[in-house]
Amino acid sequence: MIKSFENFRKQLPEKDEHKMTQQYKKLTPKMKKAVDEIFTIMDKKPSDFINTFEKTIKQVSKKHNVPEKNIMSYFEKEMLSI
Secondary structure: OOOOHHHHHHHOOOOOHHHHOHHHHOOOHHHHHHHHHHHHHHHHOHHHHOOOHHHHHHHHHHHHOOOHHHHHHHHHHHHHHO
């Protein structure tokens, strides 16, 4: 079955789709950078990410100097808004 380019493009997930949510827009610039990095890591190794989610959050929180609980809170709020 042949699909037009427009139909194909509509089916692809957006790279920065998480940036359009209300929860993301409420974050501070520092938190946005941390969340963006987590999504970048998740995109690179999606199969590994579930097993290393907490470890990744610890690393990113230290790197960006944001509390782990704030990052976890963001992801919890995102999950509840789905």
